[in-house]
Amino acid sequence: MPTLETAGDLGHLGHLQQFVNTWSIPNDTRVVTDVLPGLLGDSAAWNALFPFALGAQDSHAAMLRLRDDLRATIADPSCLQGTLNAWLQKAALGMAVKVQDGLPVLHTTNPRHSAQGAILVIAMEAIGRGDWVRLKCCADCQWCFFDSSKNRSKRWCGMSKGGPEGRACGTIAKVRSFRERQKGA
Numbered sequence: 001m002p003t004l005e006t007a008g009d010l011g012h013l014g015h016l017q018q019f020v021n022t023w024s025i026p027n028d029t030r031v032v033t034d035v036l037p038g039l040l041g042d043s044a045a046w047n048a049l050f051p052f053a054l055g056a057q058d059s060h061a062a063m064l065r066l067r068d069d070l071r072a073t074i075a076d077p078s079c080l081q082g083t084l085n086a087w088l089q090k091a092a093l094g095m096a097v098k099v100q101d102g103l104p105v106l107h108t109t110n111p112r113h114s115a116q117g118a119i120l121v122i123a124m125e126a127i128g129r130g131d132w133v134r135l136k137c138c139a140d141c142q143w144c145f146f147d148s149s150k151n152r153s154k155r156w157c158g159m160s161k162g163g164p165e166g167r168a169c170g171t172i173a174k175v176r177s178f179r180e181r182q183k184g185a
């Protein structure tokens with residue numbers, strides 16, 4: 001099974017990124033690879049990657065659909081609202097208030113303790129912080145990456161800091177546009 005790169009500084013969002021990148025097109029083979037079915041059938045491998053366990057309602061079909069839906073919403077934000085709201089209804093997440101350092105803080109809870117719910121909590125937290133829009137699918141290899149640039153203008157994973165090693169996504173497009181600019185000049 002190919003190793004999945006962890007997104008160290010993304011906090012919990014790194015786990016969601018890792019989940020959606022269980023489908024990938026590795027740079028060395030350029031062949032579509034899906035490690036999720038293997039992970040779902042191997043709880044030790046799953047638990048080594050994710051801090052939330054698979055629950056009774058986390059069927060293979062549901063988890064694959066959640067992964068594919070999340071990938072679709074990251075690649076095409078226009079379908080985010082309908083897709084995520086449908087999953088939120090299914091996961092039946094809750095809300096709780098906690099007092100931290102004397103201040104009330106809102107928490108999204110996962111009362112069914114499902115892996116689906118845990119992943120959706122991460123998505124909700126990211127949306128709440130305004131970080132969700134920084135999660136993108138590479139225009140070349142479709143690897144899901146975090147765009148930490150100031151103006152959120154990145155389109156290729158290879159140009160992102162901490163992107164998977166050896167990828168040069170966007171390079172061909174950049175060379176092409178450079179040549180076109182030269183031709184025009």
Ligand SMILES: [Zn+2]
Pocket residue numbers: 138139140141142143156157158167169
């Ligand atoms: Zn890429």
